[in-house]
Amino acid sequence: MIATFDVIDIRKDFPILNQTIHGKPLVYFDNAATTQKPLSVIEALSQYYMEFNANIHRGIHTLAERATAEYEATRDKAKDFINAAQREEIVFTRGTTEGINLVAQTYGRQNLKAGDEVIISGMEHHSNIVPWQMICEEKGAILRVIPINEQGDLLMDEYEKLLSEKTKIVAVVYVSNSLGTINPVKEIITKAHQYGAKVLIDGAQASAHLDIDVQDLDADFYVFSSHKVYGPTGVGVLYGKRELLDAMPPYQGGGEMIREVSFGKTTYNDLPYKFEAGTPNIADTVAFKAALDYVTTIGKSVIGEYEHELLTYATESLQSIDGLQIIGQAKEKISVISYVLEGIHHQDIGIMLDNDGIAVRTGHHCTQPLMDRFCILGTSRASFAMYNTKEEIDRLVQGLYKIKKKLG
């Protein structure tokens, strides 16, 4: 860990931030969609292609061995990053979405039967809704939804009422991408386990901000994406408890996931390779390690503290704008603020802010059922990362005042 956190130094590590958009310095507040990448990640990517590009696992030549070693080093790093017990429990995927689909199509298909129940929450991303709808429909299982209150907190007593012997899988988001709510996932897991249900945690938004300890949580599955943790796109992690992964059928067939193939019978490879069919995304996986190193070197607690400061500052500043309503006022939040401005469409806000060089996200944020819950079509959302500053938040506030004047 470094002793002092200086955002000026941090910003130097992110070359993309140093540019103007429509003549104004870029303010990047779309970090919940994807974070920018530090130089070390960009360099790791180019170093891979400049120095040791080769296909992994099968080669005996030097480049193949180096590529394999670096690819597997990311697995070790990812294991530490979420404090998994064993490296075999780390499966590389394309991202959160693929991880959830993998679990639904393997564990879900194997274990769900007609009348069983899967519980999700009212603030899930479409990625943690649709895969469950698909497998539930196929199996005749029932999807149940934990409701949320006006603040954006899960109603835990309603959750307990939903749990029963029929509950086979609980899949909930750790941190909501639309509201910023940090859900009490440890408690959710403990309660589900009392009924013998397995729990998948969607860690897409949590992993860059909170210390993750899958053993302490006792999560059965935990999924996240590299690109939201300062790493490249196209890589993600599925953590699964070993005994579960061992018992699950493979997801896709092909090279790498097999031990022996004959036309009569194929035997599958050991974990984690059983779930990594075909040539994986080697380059991005290798560079993903640089991202995880970057975050751990600075320290999540240091990052979290700074981001919380930004959240508090932004919440106070935005609330001072007349007619602005923050959607999502949960007790525990990460640095995401969704808001609506009375009488002004979020699309107009997005276009006008972009003209001021400010990147926010507008729309339903892939959480349409959640928008329905709040009776809105969408919000505009500012989400902060460690390289953002209070001055940037001031610019957002000024931008919104201007929009209000013009459109209000």
Place this chain on the structure above:
Amino acid sequence: MTINEIQDEIIDEFSLFDDWEGKYDYIIDIGKKLPPLDSQYKTEENIIKGCQSRVWLHAEMQDDKVMFLGESDAVIVKGLIGLLIRVLSGHSPEEIAKADLYFIDRIGMAQHLAQTRANGLFAMLKQMKLYALAYSTMSN
């Protein structure tokens, strides 16, 4: 005026602004002045898909000319509808179908607004052309 004469007029008007702030103000102004669409036309089938805001477009024939009416719940998009209506409404189906809308590029919209498909500019334009095509095949 022909479609191209109207386009040239719009290009002239936009040339008065040296930055997009001004252009947006102008588009917003058009949006605010666009008469609201009668609620009987705000139907599901008049909604244009592919926009982040809701956009309704209605077309009808009046004396061989296609008349367009439209609205959106977002102001900038309403301004864009207003511009497209000003250019295309009141012309024959054939003229509309073969019109080359160069003003979009010339006022700088292609680099600015049109980049994000989400604003639905092209979806609107496509729908207007489809109406015109439908009317021209009907009359032939």
